Amino acid sequence: MPNPTVAASAPKAFLEFAVSRGANRAALLERSHLCLDDLKNPESRIPLAAYIALMKAGVELCNEPALALLYGEAIKLQDISFVGLLGEIAENAESGRALMNRYARLAFDPDDGTTANMVEIIPENGDVWFKFTSDVYRDNPLLTESGVARAVCGVRAMLSSMPDLAHIPYPKAIRFTHEEPSYRAEYDRIFEVPLFFGSHMNALLVDKALLTISLPPPNPYLSQVLTAHAEGLLKSLESSKTTRGKVEELLTTMLHTGAASIDVIARQLGVSRQTLFRRLKAEGVTFEEVLDELRHTLALRYLRDQKRSVKETAYLIGFSDAAAFSHAFKRWTGQSPSTIREHKV
Numbered sequence: 142m143p144n145p146t147v148a149a150s151a152p153k154a155f156l157e158f159a160v161s162r163g164a165n166r167a168a169l170l171e172r173s174h175l176c177l178d179d180l181k182n183p184e185s186r187i188p189l190a191a192y193i194a195l196m197k198a199g200v201e202l203c204n205e206p207a208l209a210l211l212y213g214e215a216i217k218l219q220d221i222s223f224v225g226l227l228g229e230i231a232e233n234a235e236s237g238r239a240l241m242n243r244y245a246r247l248a249f250d251p252d253d254g255t256t257a258n259m260v261e262i263i264p265e266n267g268d269v270w271f272k273f274t275s276d277v278y279r280d281n282p283l284l285t286e287s288g289v290a291r292a293v294c295g296v297r298a299m300l301s302s303m304p305d306l307a308h309i310p311y312p313k314a315i316r317f318t319h320e321e322p323s324y325r326a327e328y329d330r331i332f333e334v335p336l337f338f339g340s341h342m343n344a345l346l347v348d349k350a351l352l353t354i355s356l357p358p359p360n361p362y363l364s365q366v367l368t369a370h371a372e373g374l375l376k377s378l379e380s381s382k383t384t385r386g387k388v389e390e391l392l393t394t395m396l397h398t399g400a401a402s403i404d405v406i407a408r409q410l411g412v413s414r415q416t417l418f419r420r421l422k423a424e425g426v427t428f429e430e431v432l433d434e435l436r437h438t439l440a441l442r443y444l445r446d447q448k449r450s451v452k453e454t455a456y457l458i459g460f461s462d463a464a465a466f467s468h469a470f471k472r473w474t475g476q477s478p479s480t481i482r483e484h485k486v
Contacts, residue, residue: 144252145188145249145250145251145252145253145277146188147186147187147189147248148184148185148187148249149179149180149182149184149185149186149187150184150222151187151192152195153221154216154220154221155195155199155209155212155287156169156195156199158208158212158215158216159195159198159202162199162203162208163203164198164202164203165202168198169198169199172195172197172198173192173194173195174191175195183222184223184247184377189249193281193283196208196209196284196287197283206322206324207322209284209286210286210327210328211290211327212287212290213289213290214291217294217298218248218291218292222247223247223370224241224371225248226367227240227241227244227367227371228240228299229359229360229363229367230359230360230363230364231356231359232355232356233353233354233355234347234353234354235352237356238262238271241260242258243375246375246378247378249284249288250378251276251277252382253277258274259273259274260272263344265346268313268346268347268348268349269349269352270316270344270346270347271344271347272342273285273342273343273344278318279318279319282317282319286317286319289315289317290331293311293315293331293332293345294331296311303356303357305354306351306354309348309351309354310334311348311351312332312334312346312347313334313346313348314334314335314336314337314345314346315334315335315344315345315346316336316337316340316341316342316343316344317336317338317339317343318339318341320338321339383424384417384421384423384424385421385424385431388417388431389431389435391406391409391410392406392432392435393439396436396439396457396459397459399459399461401432403417406428436459436469437473437474439457439458440454440470440478444481444482445482449482451478454478455478
């Protein structure tokens with residue numbers, strides 16, 4: 142079953158945008174079942190359903206039906222996602238599309254089999270349509286309008302900075318699968334091109350000349366650094382889709398409760414204990430090994446990187462007392478928790 146997610150940077154940016162427009166922060170978080178801790182790490186994954194709930198709450202609390210559209214217009218992709226920086230290393234439009242197809246799911250992962258070709262080129266009368274292939278866009282107009290507004294405004298800003306390209310219109314027209322909204326005037330103000338609602342696809346009509354124009358050559362060092370980081374994030378995203386990754390994600394949120402068990406995790410995943418055991422075994426681990434290694438990893442992070450106390454760390458990773466935690470920590474590292482906390486290793 143698909144489990145679409147977004148990077149936490151997107152809902153965090155929308156939260157701040159909605160607050161700036163008059164929405165109550167606590168009410169937004171409550172309605173979307175999010176908390177500020179969920180949004181601390183910009184690369185952590187948030188269920189798309191929670192992001193959509195946040196958008197809907199923002200629309201209501203701001204009394205602004207066009208809020209998602211205005212958010213897309215106001216906030217640049219590079220300001221909310223690492224993916225936005227990848228435009229700096231594209232050599233031409235086709236190269237940029239290839240980069241988006243590979244790395245766009247770092248910002249938004251539809252998890253529906255379209256990730257290999259999230260943007261499809263469809264020729265038509267000498268021009269081309271850039272089609273957003275995932276049905277998630279069809280099902281979520283708020284996501285679509287914010288994403289399209291951000292894409293259009295971002296590319297226009299880039300083209301306007303290049304004298305040789307500034308004259309080329311972008312886009313020439315836009316198609317939306319959702320019906321025309323009550324705030325159509327905002328669409329016309331932002332896009333200033335023919336708009337078609339209730340269409341069979343979400344797509345931008347692009348002048349074919351843009352596909353052949355070369356962009357300024359990217360800095361080789363910047364290209365290497367950005368690509369390496371993107372590949373690392375992509376590997377992390379893929380690992381989160383393994384059974385082990387899913388178990389670790391659930392465990393991280395409940396370790397502090399002391400109730401993390403294979404039975405609880407199996408229920409969260411909607412499978413039997415035996416099925417979860419078999420799936421983990423197929424990946425070469427047991428539940429107990431996953432739990433133990435995750436506690437080890439988190440303990441080092443809390444003590445060494447965040448300088449949390451031994452007692453607090455013990456609580457956060459699910460130990461009933463500091464003594465039991467210290468015993469486990471010495472087994473993992475050969476040192477006491479207090480030694481690691483005071484000295485980086």
